[in-house]
Amino acid sequence: MDFIAYLKDQLHKHPQLLWVIYQQNWNTDFLRFYRSQTNYNISKSNHSLYLSLYKDQRNYGFTINDPTRAKIDEALKEALDILDKLPPDPDFVDLEDDPTLAEPRDVINNIEQVPLQLKSAILNRIAEAVKPHGFDIFGTFICNYGSSRMINSNNLDKSSAGSPIFLEVKAVHKDSEVTVLQNFGGEDFAKFDEEAFTAELLRKIEHCKNPVVDVEAGEYDVILAPRCVAEFVQYLSWCMDARAYDQHDSFFEDKLDVQVFPPHISITDDPTDPDMIRQDYGSDGHIYKPLKLVEQGVFKAFTCDHYYHRKTGLPKNGNTGSCLSIAPGESSLEEMVKEVKNGLYISSLHYMNFINMKETSITGLTRDGTFLIKDGKIVNVVNSLRFTEKIERILRNVIALENKAHTTAFSDNYGSFDISSTKAPHALIKGFQISSSTHTI
Amino acid sequence: MEHKIKSIIQKLDSDKIQFADARITITDEESFYFADGFLRGFSSDKESISVGIRVMIRGCWGFAGSDDLSDASIERMIKTAISNAESGSAFKTEAESFPALPATKAEYIFKPEIDPFEMDKEEKLDYLGKLATAIKPQGKIVFSMLVAVFQRQEKYYANSEGSYSHTVYYNTMPMMQVAASDGQQNQSRTWPGDMSGGRAGFEQFYLYDFEHNTERIIKEATDLLKAPVVSEKKADIIIGGGHLALQLHESVGHATEADRIFGMEISYAGKTFIKPEMLGKFQYGSPVVNIYSDSTDPRGMGFHPLDDEGVPGKKVNIISQGVLQDLQSSRYIAHKLGLEPSSNMKASFADDYPLVRMTNFCLAPGKGSLDELIASTERGYLVDFTKTWSIDDNRNNFQFTTEIGYQIKDGRIVGIVKEPTYYGITQPFWNACDAVCGEEEWMFHGTFSCGKGEPGQSMLLSHGVAPARFRNVDMIVKI
Numbered sequence: 001m002d003f004i005a006y007l008k009d010q011l012h013k014h015p016q017l018l019w020v021i022y023q024q025n026w027n028t029d030f031l032r033f034y035r036s037q038t039n040y041n042i043s044k045s046n047h048s049l050y051l052s053l054y055k056d057q058r059n060y061g062f063t064i065n066d067p068t069r070a071k072i073d074e075a076l077k078e079a080l081d082i083l084d085k086l087p088p089d090p091d092f093v094d095l096e097d098d099p100t101l102a103e104p105r106d107v108i109n110n111i112e113q114v115p116l117q118l119k120s121a122i123l124n125r126i127a128e129a130v131k132p133h134g135f136d137i138f139g140t141f142i143c144n145y146g147s148s149r150m151i152n153s154n155n156l157d158k159s160s161a162g163s164p165i166f167l168e169v170k171a172v173h174k175d176s177e178v179t180v181l182q183n184f185g186g187e188d189f190a191k192f193d194e195e196a197f198t199a200e201l202l203r204k205i206e207h208c209k210n211p212v213v214d215v216e217a218g219e220y221d222v223i224l225a226p227r228c229v230a231e232f233v234q235y236l237s238w239c240m241d242a243r244a245y246d247q248h249d250s251f252f253e254d255k256l257d258v259q260v261f262p263p264h265i266s267i268t269d270d271p272t273d274p275d276m277i278r279q280d281y282g283s284d285g286h287i288y289k290p291l292k293l294v295e296q297g298v299f300k301a302f303t304c305d306h307y308y309h310r311k312t313g314l315p316k317n318g319n320t321g322s323c324l325s326i327a328p329g330e331s332s333l334e335e336m337v338k339e340v341k342n343g344l345y346i347s348s349l350h351y352m353n354f355i356n357m358k359e360t361s362i363t364g365l366t367r368d369g370t371f372l373i374k375d376g377k378i379v380n381v382v383n384s385l386r387f388t389e390k391i392e393r394i395l396r397n398v399i400a401l402e403n404k405a406h407t408t409a410f411s412d413n414y415g416s417f418d419i420s421s422t423k424a425p426h427a428l429i430k431g432f433q434i435s436s437s438t439h440t441i
Numbered sequence: 442m443e444h445k446i447k448s449i450i451q452k453l454d455s456d457k458i459q460f461a462d463a464r465i466t467i468t469d470e471e472s473f474y475f476a477d478g479f480l481r482g483f484s485s486d487k488e489s490i491s492v493g494i495r496v497m498i499r500g501c502w503g504f505a506g507s508d509d510l511s512d513a514s515i516e517r518m519i520k521t522a523i524s525n526a527e528s529g530s531a532f533k534t535e536a537e538s539f540p541a542l543p544a545t546k547a548e549y550i551f552k553p554e555i556d557p558f559e560m561d562k563e564e565k566l567d568y569l570g571k572l573a574t575a576i577k578p579q580g581k582i583v584f585s586m587l588v589a590v591f592q593r594q595e596k597y598y599a600n601s602e603g604s605y606s607h608t609v610y611y612n613t614m615p616m617m618q619v620a621a622s623d624g625q626q627n628q629s630r631t632w633p634g635d636m637s638g639g640r641a642g643f644e645q646f647y648l649y650d651f652e653h654n655t656e657r658i659i660k661e662a663t664d665l666l667k668a669p670v671v672s673e674k675k676a677d678i679i680i681g682g683g684h685l686a687l688q689l690h691e692s693v694g695h696a697t698e699a700d701r702i703f704g705m706e707i708s709y710a711g712k713t714f715i716k717p718e719m720l721g722k723f724q725y726g727s728p729v730v731n732i733y734s735d736s737t738d739p740r741g742m743g744f745h746p747l748d749d750e751g752v753p754g755k756k757v758n759i760i761s762q763g764v765l766q767d768l769q770s771s772r773y774i775a776h777k778l779g780l781e782p783s784s785n786m787k788a789s790f791a792d793d794y795p796l797v798r799m800t801n802f803c804l805a806p807g808k809g810s811l812d813e814l815i816a817s818t819e820r821g822y823l824v825d826f827t828k829t830w831s832i833d834d835n836r837n838n839f840q841f842t843t844e845i846g847y848q849i850k851d852g853r854i855v856g857i858v859k860e861p862t863y864y865g866i867t868q869p870f871w872n873a874c875d876a877v878c879g880e881e882e883w884m885f886h887g888t889f890s891c892g893k894g895e896p897g898q899s900m901l902l903s904h905g906v907a908p909a910r911f912r913n914v915d916m917i918v919k920i
Contacts (some may be wrong), residue, residue: 012461030895031529031896033708034703034705034707035535035703035704037532037533038501038502038529038530038532038533039705040503040504040529041501041502041504041528041529042504042794043504043505043506044505044506044507044792045506045507045509046508047508048508048886059480060484061482061483061484062484062485063484063489064487065489065491065508068508071488075487080856081920084481085563085566087480087570088480089481090479091479096778108535113558116524116525116528120665121677128738136704138707138708139707139708139773140709142895156555169710170707170708172707174702176766187684192549208464247583247620248622249627261848266906287815306496348668350711351833352831353831354829355828355920356844356860358626363842363918364831365831365833365838367834384833384834384838385706386831386838386840386864387546388840388919389920390920411895417897430874435864435918435919436836436838436864437838438833438866439838
């Protein structure tokens with residue numbers, strides 16, 4: 001049954017209402033593995049309908065999972081009963097009105113393209129490849145397929161679909177627990193080069209042969225792997241959102257068109273990059289287009305939805321910072337490593353949290369491969385380390401960027417489960433503040 | 442539903458299936474979000490149904506979850522769960538198994554003092570609106586918010602051993618926050634902090650006396666703009682209950698989840714520094730540190746008569762007089778380690794896969810009131826209301842910042858400091874605990890958002906704690 005059509009018919013009986021309907025179908029096939037074997041295989045599907053109603057600046061929303069006509073009737077009746085009794089939000093003006101439609105595209109269901117048998121076979125081969133080096137593999141191999149449709153009382157009607165793939169393999173030494181990781185994400189499984197993926201994992205394992213060492217707290221020149229650069233910028237993007245601006249909690253509050261970083265730092269929210277997991281629409285169904293956030297070190301724009309556009313007067317773009325791309329520089333990774341006399345290579349970050357978002361101060365840890373660099377060579381694995389830094393200072397202290405950017409996929413496990421991607425080069429940072437050691441791998 | 446879930450189990454009665462269980466949850470949620478005194482979000486999700494089917498075949502788990510309870514959907518899920526287990530067993534080097542348990546049947550219906558789903562909506566909105574208005578921007582306050590989340594979950598569980606349970610729980614999470622700014626910096630204060638959730642209805646608001654704390658947080662947030670920072674490299678600290686609940690959660694709770702020992706969480710949440718050989722020997726904390734997992738205490742959100750693997754609720758001493766004694770485990774992991782299963786397997790909704798989870802994870806009370814503990818502290822800080830938390834993936838190196846610290850001199854509070862940060866390593870830190878307050882200060886604190894697992898799950902759980910003192914803690918971090 002077309003529940004949206006039914007709901008629309010019901011809502012047309014109440015012309016004084018503004019409304020938004022979201023319909024979502026979501027499926028996942030999720031293989032989690034540990035110690036080079038299956039932990040569990042999950043198949044999951046959800047179908048939900050969300051309606052948000054507005055009347056005279058009063059708003060009420062409800063979700064119906066696995067909708068039926070009876071459930072819709074009951075929920076709508078309750079919503080109409082309560083709406084008049086709510087206090088108004090004087091900052092609400094109207095709903096999203098961007099009519100732009102995304103270019104149509106074919107979406108292949110990767111749950112069907114990459115069945116469990118294929119996943120298991122690939123993982124078996126990777127496990128066999130790392131085994132002679134004393135390593136086991138741990139991680140996840142995920143395929144999602146989702147479709148959504150959003151319509152509102154401003155006559156917007158937008159549909160989109162996506163089917164991201166996510167494979168993350170951590171190779172962990174059976175005794176020392178020294179860890180390296182390799183990641184693939186995208187929507188086209190033909191782009192997954194198993195041979196290259198495995199070779200890269202084995203290349204990283206080669207760096208793990210020397211003894212594990214510890215380092216003292218202090219300032220170090222560090223090379224951040226692309227996923228670390230991307231993750232710092234992801235956190236910074238919270239400060240680039242109109243909501244943070246409105247709440248006076250943004251580092252960029254008075255910095256539009258101000259040079260905040262060196263000229264070699266450019267950050268774009270770019271859903272059109274073919275290496276990224278594409279998003280057709282951003283906030284409230286606004287078309288998702290490339291947005292320059294930082295151009296040659298100058299802060300250019302806040303990500304801003306319709307609500308905060310009306311409230312703050314910032315330009316609306318509908319971007320959500322879900323497709324962040326950091327422009328590459330001019331150095332090769334080898335040249336960057338050679339530049340470092342006594343420093344660190346950081347592969348991955350863990351458990352970061354802002355101490356003070358307005359100041360961009362943050363603490364977190366390194367994970368899954370931290371290496372000591374001596375006289376231009378990676379020489380030892382280092383125990384995982386804690387850093388306490390300001391992201392704005394990290395970016396101010398970038399002295400070189402790699403001449404190519406790498407795609408990293410992230411599976412969002414805390415809020416709604418989703419897979420997104422970023423693109424970033426390696427970065428050489430001076431004076432990165434290591435605040436303590438964990439004394440463990 | 443009882444018939445439905447039992448019929449699912451009957452359909453899974455097959456020689457090739459070692460073990461099977463099924464769950465159905467029916468969840469109501471209602472949430473309110475006020476910003477700057479205005480209602481910005483009010484939404485509900487009623488009778489949200491989930492079903493999950495889990496089977497073990499050839500020592501491998503397969504799982505299927507859905508929100509469609511139709512017969513056709515159930516048939517599909519059964520086939521998918523079986524197929525997932527069979528396919529997964531092709532990539533399995535160590536077949537899983539565990540001893541059978543006697544069948545247990547249980548029913549538990551929690552009745553809140555004030556049912557948030559039945560109470561008059563206007564009365565509820567009026568109460569919340571007044572609180573939101575009281576904290577709206579004024580003076581140096583530039584932003585304020587009030588959040589209320591109410592949940593009711595009915596759950597049916599059945600397994601192939603004949604166990605069955607039916608439960609209904611109510612959980613409530615209230616919180617308010619103000620942020621002050623002087624144009625240069627922001628400082629914030631929350632009430633009652635991030636661990637405000639509890640097994641309760643609307644009465645959770647009254648428990649924390651919100652009305653009488655609005656002025657307090659406005660004043661403290663404003664005063665923090667001019668407050669000094671901690672100047673000592675090391676100090677004695679008393680950690681208040683709300684924040685101590687998180688310290689316990691991160692550095693003991695997660696560390697003693699036995700699935701981490703085997704790397705089952707390496708891909709996301711991490712591992713642990715704990716090894717099986719430490720049981721009975723490892724001096725985790727000082728002799729005043731007694732920590733237990735207790736899913737039999739109905740006051741906490743971790744209460745259950747049966748966990749999501751059919752293990753009856755139980756109290757397990759994790760740390761006794763400072764020594765590590767036991768772990769939180771699943772049936773398979775417990776069997777592998779030679780332990781009794783601890784009744785810690787939980788999933789947030791029925792279509793989520795059960796994981797080793799904290800239930801009611803508690804620090805046992807010691808003696809004396811908080812006032813007495815402050816009076817016996819020569820110099821130091823009372824720190825509370827979490828601002829930042831972070832711990833490494835072995836649960837060894839932590840760093841926390843709280844919103845406020847109350848400076849103690851000669852047994853009295855003499856002023857406040859902003860954003861006190863302390864850090865340490867788990868074992869020496871808990872061994873530096875020299876006092877835990879008594880029963881009169883002990884209470885449950887709870888969260889709605891403990892993240893673990895992939896696909897990710899946010900778990901509701903509780904920590905019973907009383908404020909405790911830790912000596913000579915590292916305090917200053919260069920930023």
